[in-house]
Amino acid sequence: MLIGAAGVGAVVATGLVRDPAPPQRASDRPIDVGPGRDAVAVAIDVAAVAEFVAPSVVTISADVDGEFGRGGSIGTGVITTSDGEVLTNAHVVEGATEIRVRLAGETEPRPATLLAADAGNDLALLRISGDGFTPAVFADPESIRLGDEVVAIGFALDLDGGPSVTRGIVSALDRTLGLADGALDGLIQTDAAISSGNSGGPLVNAAGEVVGINTAVARGDSTTAASNVGFAISVGEALPIVASLRDQAGGESRLEGFLGVGLDDRSDGGQGAIVSDVQPDTPAAEAGVMVGDLVVAVDGVPIDGAVGMIAAIRDLEPGDRITLTVVRDGDPVDLSATLTTRPEA
Secondary structure, three states, rough: EEHHHHHHOOOOOOOOOOOOOOOOOOHHHHHEOOOOOOOOOOOOHHHHHHHHHHEEEEEEEEEEEEEEEEEEEEEEEOOOOOOEEEEEOOOHHHOOOEEEEEEEOOOEEEEEEEEEEEOOOOEEEOOOOOOOOOOOOEHHHHHOOOEEEEEEEEEEEEEOOEEEEEEEEEEEEEEEEEEEEEEEEEEEOOOOOOOOOOOOOOEEOOOOEEEEEEEEEEOOOOOOOOOOOOEEEEEHHHHHHHHHHHHOOOOOOOEEEEEEEEEEEEEOOOOEEEEEOOOOOHHHHHOOOOOOOOEEEEOOOOOOHHHHHHHHHHHOOOOEEEEEEEEEEEEEEEEEEEOEEOOOO
């Protein structure tokens, strides 16, 4: 199975202040998060939800310099604050020399500044100048349920006109995927159709709240079949990353935690990651981790496999103290480790 990036509504935006020079700093305004609720309405009014969210969904276009020369990238973004902060996927703006954002109802794009990007978590924060924008409302992470009806909104395939709107359900929660630059965890799986150009766009619930940021789709290959399997970065994962991106935009470095182990997946269908290597003079070595240990949980949270373990550690910071639950000779053992800074590649 191949995992590919999903890397485009219209209402007239009024009362917006324009300035050709986008701000170089992050917004200091809070992101709107909806109230906690036991459940969102089961039936979703697609047209009403699309109309409600449309002012907060933007088209992102970028000029990109890559290994094969100059090219372009198209994706989708979500307005997070009324003063022009925009959230999208990092892969949409990777290698960009110029970034533009076009609002719903407008014909001309606005220049945007890349404030910060986290390739390992595939999120980036942009800023456009002006004020009076309509920010999206983000869902309370605890309100998301398996089976909830959802709508994906984005500029799929860069088709003419407004965004594509597709309907589906929350097919699974807490999925994990490995990417070239890291690992994504806490993903929402959905059967709402997601295509290239949808990247960075919102997955929304029946209340019009953003439950995730669309990021990838599974594609079949010569040995596996995949149909209607898309993934969105859940708000529970995205909101802390936005806070981290704001810190980076303010000059703080994003340092990833480092444990110092090599990992393999199990081949017997069970959960957990097998330790294949323990580097000397690392937190893992000092904690007593041994080759052959089966890591089944980090701080009590179950680990699905090697990718899940990588994602769990990279979400933490140097100095964080963690408890690894490993199975050794058939018995569970808890080991404590204090993470250090990930070495430069």
